[in-house]
Amino acid sequence: MKTKKHTILKKSVLIIVTFLILLSLLGQTDLGNFSSQDNSEFNYVTIQKNTIRYLQKGQGKDILLIHGSPGSIEDWNKIIDSLSVDYRVTAFDRLGHGYSSDYEYSHHIEDNAILTNQIIKQFNLKSPLIVGHSYGGSTAAFMAVNDNNSDQKYIILDSPLYEIKMQPIYMTTTLPVLGKGFSLLFSYTISDMFIENGLNDILVSIDTNQRNTIIKQRQHIWSQPKVIFNKSMETKNYNSDLKQISNRYPNLKSHFTIVTTKDTLKTFRKDCEKFHKEIPNSSLIYLENTGHYIxxxxxxxxxxxxxxxxxGQPSSYKKQ
Structure with missing residues (x-):
């Protein structure tokens, strides 16, 4: 009897080990990832071995948009066309998100600040207004700390600026060797459910049809294994990255407009309020009846x- 149980245990262990090895190997491939998009509206540029998807519209003063984690150019769909009537608007997929690659990405905010500066140089953007949502706002703060320019203007949309909680599931997708494999597994199993539940929690005031459209689009883009892995690794490094810069906030000379919501559920209102108190040249705007995706x-x-x-007008909000 003991021999039979021992044999079953050995076979079970062998199956599990074989599965994990196979999963690890498949995780190193591009299975389930997108490298390009057949849409003439978008373009691609190579920056230091990475292929970056971008969108640029309009003429005039420059505005640069940085999305969150996860995220993509699509996060700005509702404002790009209107802004491009009067300004030149540039948006891009950050490293490992959307349709951009993630070659030698170490998953730190600094990587994204460097890429953003490379985008500015690549497209010869002239003192652009930098608008960052969530992780993109954290990136903007990092840029300001490391290039303390009193003429630079930023808008931060509901961003973590001091700390963030890491969900337990990311412990699996950030495992050494196996992290990419588990990201691939989740891509084909539970990712759509997590994306739907997560968006339902933070989308507060839009109707059912819009909500369903947004969820389906995000499921398509965010369920890529590379996006799951890069989102997980960014989250793992988030607190240490913010700790690196947050003690330098009071010395900032740049001009910030910080936008958050009066509803604290699933938003980063407290971080935005604290940031505003520490930054001399800043204004804080509260919007009602909205979640994180302002x-x-x-x-x-x-x-x-x-x-x-x-x-150069005072920051305020007038209802449309």
Whole structure:
């Protein structure tokens, strides 16, 4: 009897080990990832061995948009066309998100700050207004700390700026050797459910049809194994990255407009409030009846705030 149990245990262990090895090997491939998109509206540029998807529209003063984690150019769909009537607007997929590659990406905010500066140089953007949502806002803060320019203007949309909690599931997808394999496994199994549940929690005020469209689009883009892995690794490094810069906030000279919501559920209001108190040249705007994706739920408010910032007017919000 003991021999039979021992044999079953050995076979079970062998099956599990074989499965993990296979999963690890498959995780190193591009299975389930997108490398390009058949849409003439988008373009691609190579920056230091990485292929970056970008969108640029309009003429005039420059605005640069940085999405969150996970995220992509699509996060700005509701404001790009309106802004491009008066300004030149540039948006891009960050490393390992959307349709961009992640070659030698170490998953730190600094990597994204470097890429953003390379984008500015690549497209010869002239003192662009930098608008960052969530992780993109954290990237903007990192840029300001490391290039303390009193003429530079930023808008931060509901971003973590001091700390963030890491969900337990990321412990699996950040495992050495196996992390990419588990990201691949989740891509084909539970990712759509997690994306739907997560978006339902933070999309507060849009109707059912819009909500379903947004969820399906994000499921398509965010369920890529590379996106799951890169999101996980960014989250793992998030607190240490923010700790590296947050003690330098009070010395910032750049001009910040910080936008958050009065509803604290699934938002980063407390971090935004603390950041505003520490930054001399900053203003804080609260929007009602919106969740974390402010530019999706309150696009006209965000458009107003951006236009006011571009024209040097006091930051405020007028209902449309």
């Amino acid at each position: 530019q999706i739920e309150r696009p006209w408010a965000v458009l107003n705030i951006i236009r006011q910032k571009m024209e």
